[in-house]
Structures are given as C-alpha cells and as structure tokens.
Amino acid sequence: MQKGQIIFLNGVTSAGKTSIVEALQERDDIFFYVVANDLFQEMVGDKYLQQDYWKYLSEVIIMMYHTAKLYSDMGKNVLIDGILVEREEIKPHYRQLLEILKDNPLDIVEVYCPLEICRQRNIDRGDRYETQSEEQHALMAENIKYSVTVDTSMYSPAECADIIVNALFPN
Numbered sequence: 001m002q003k004g005q006i007i008f009l010n011g012v013t014s015a016g017k018t019s020i021v022e023a024l025q026e027r028d029d030i031f032f033y034v035v036a037n038d039l040f041q042e043m044v045g046d047k048y049l050q051q052d053y054w055k056y057l058s059e060v061i062i063m064m065y066h067t068a069k070l071y072s073d074m075g076k077n078v079l080i081d082g083i084l085v086e087r088e089e090i091k092p093h094y095r096q097l098l099e100i101l102k103d104n105p106l107d108i109v110e111v112y113c114p115l116e117i118c119r120q121r122n123i124d125r126g127d128r129y130e131t132q133s134e135e136q137h138a139l140m141a142e143n144i145k146y147s148v149t150v151d152t153s154m155y156s157p158a159e160c161a162d163i164i165v166n167a168l169f170p171n
Helices: 017-025 037-041 046-073 093-100 115-125 132-139 157-168
Strands: 006-010 033-036 078-082 106-112 148-151
Touching: 006 017, 006 046, 017 033, 017 078, 017 157, 033 037, 033 046, 037 046, 037 078, 046 078, 046 093, 106 157, 115 132, 148 157
Parallel strands: 006 078, 006 106, 033 078, 106 148
Antiparallel strands: none
16 A cells, blocks of 8 residues: 655744645645644643643654554555654654654645744734744754745745645646
8 A cells, every 4th residue: 555645844833834734625636634733732631731741742742743654554645733843852853753754755844934923923813922933943953854845924825735735746
C-alpha cells in the first residue's frame, strides 16, 4: 500500500495555519485527515497542563506524530497543524519528528506571517495573549528544511492552499 502524504504546517499562533487547513479541506481534488497541537492538547486536561504544561504537551505532541504516521501508513493523507519548538522537555523536537516519520512522505510548509500582524490577530481573536506569537517564534526550531513557504499576510487561506497543493502535488 502506498503511504499517504504528511504535510506539516509549521508556524506561530495566529500565522494562519488552521485557516489554511480549513481551506485545504474545502477542496475537491485532495482530502486530508487533520491532527493538530490544539486537538491533542485537549486530551490532557487543564489540571495536568497547569501542573506541568510542557511535560504533558511534549508527550501529546510525540503521540500526534505517531498518529500522523499511522494514518500515512494506512494510505491516508495527513495535515499536521503545529509548531516545531525546541524546549528542554521535547528536544530535539525537529529531529524527533524526522525520526518518527523517516519512512513516510513528509513535507514541511512554513506558514509565515510578520509578527506584528500576528500580534494584532492575537488581540483581535481574544483567545490568545498579545505576545504569544513572538514568544513562540523565539522557541522555534532552527534550520528546518521547508518544501514550500506561504505568507498569510499576502495571500488568503485559499490562495495559500493552492500554492501548497500546486507545489506538492503537481499532477
């Protein structure tokens, strides 16, 4: 059986990852299952996250990658809506992702948005704190090999989805 394609949308909060996921799922030409940091974080429960946020989040992030691998092994395309951060609890995060998915087709997409725009989006959303994007940016893994970059300050989610599909699925 051919393995499904895994596309990791990597970017800080409010960069536009989830909007791109929604745009990709609206398409008729390709279907993806979605795994997301936010969805897996909800599996932990607030009590434990308040006790040791990064310990528990790090565990579910690794489980999320194994879940993406399982779907891919079953021939299903997968979107990962996440962020590659290098915190002590999960180091070396980027290398762990590559190791877990080494036998699966993986493309990492940089979802870029200038931090000042992310800051305003955080304020407008109201469910993030103002400097959350900057703080995540400071923790992001370095030297990530991206297959494609999309800039959500220049393109709509649907246009970003088109760029991703055209770059990664040229047929």
